[in-house]
Amino acid sequence: MxxxxxxxxxxxxxxxxxxxxxxxxxxxxxRTSGLGGGLGGHDGGMAEYLLVSATRFLIPLDVLDPREAAPLADAALTSYHAVKRSLYLLGAGSTAVVIGAGGLGQMAIQILRAVTSATTIVAVDTAADKLATARRMGADEALMAGDEAVTRVREMTGGQGVQLVLDMVGVDATLRMAVQVARVLGNLTIVGLGGGALPVSSLSPPHECSVCSPYWGYITELMEVVDLARAGRIRTLVEYFPLERADEAYRLLHEGKIQGRAVITPHT
Ligand SMILES: [Zn+2]
Structure with a gap:
């Protein structure tokens, strides 16, 4: 084949x-309650074969290697949807902060770079190696998480904060930072499923800053993501594991030892 x-x-x-x-x-x-149907609603996605309900849910990969393209369906589509809904804010002179530069954040940085050439992209993480990767992926600044990062972002934006904050982690600490660097009329988008909480009052987040938590993305956006990959505008750091070593992949992910995404390859 x-x-x-x-x-x-x-x-x-x-x-x-x-x-x-x-x-x-x-x-x-x-008609669905909870996290979607399809792969989100059933056990058994990690298998040699998977029954899909209709061929219209299968997007041609063309020349892309399916092993490298696998993360497009999740990490890239999720990031693309989160960025695209805020494009109206990302004109010349705008700034976007991506909190968390793991597999999801790396994809968000590349997508921001690909679709918003005039936006300054700031990556924030707790790991130096992930910050180095973020720079390679197109981040203009890469900051170690902490109070100094907040100060730096506010300096960069004349004290106003940024147009878009993407929290790719979603725990209490990252949400706290997100609200500190958000601006009036900006977007604070919670992508990570970390389960943190964000206190909301009439004064915080900033006035008319919209907070939203998108889930995955639209089928047309997956087509656009595949186009971006075919054009060489986005790529994923991938480590491969045979199906028999899937448990090991999960363990390494849990320990933060996977740089990008782990892909299970049943037939290799
Ligand atoms: Zn429906």
Whole structure:
């Protein structure tokens, strides 16, 4: 089988009948409670084969290597959706902060670089190696998490804060930083599923700063993500594991020892 035959699965496929599904927004199916249908709703995604409910959820990969393209379906689509909904804020002179430069954050940085050439991108993390990777992926500044990072971001923006904060972690500490660097009329977008909480009052977050927590992305956006990858604008650091070593991959992820994404390759 050549790579021409491979397709990537749109993971959050769902009923296909409600208004949101009809718009290609199956990640927000009106008939599903909780985290989507498709891969989000069933056990058994980690298997040699997977039954997908319709061929329209399979996007052609063309020349892309399916092993390298696998993270496009999740890390890239999730990041792309989070960035695209805030594009109206990211004009010349704008700044975006990406908190967390792991696999998800690295993708967000590349997508920001690819679709917002005039935006200053700031990466924040607690690990020096991830900050170095963030710079390679296109971040203009890479800051170690902490009070000094907040001070630096506020300096860079004349004390105003940034147009877009992407919290790719979503724990209490990262949300605290996110609100400190957000600006009036900006967007604070919680992508990471860390389970942290953000206190909200009439004074914080800043006035008319919108807080949202998007989930995955639309099927048309997956097509756009695949186009970006085909054009060489985004790539993923990938480590491969055979199916028998899937447990090891999870352990390394848990220990923070995977630089980008772990991909299980059943047939190699
Ligand atoms: Zn639906």
């Amino acid at each position: 050549t790579t021409q035959a491979f397709r990537i699965v749109y993971g959050p496929w769902d009923c296909g009948l409600c208004a949101n599904c009809g718009e290609g927004r199956e990640n927000y199916c009106e």
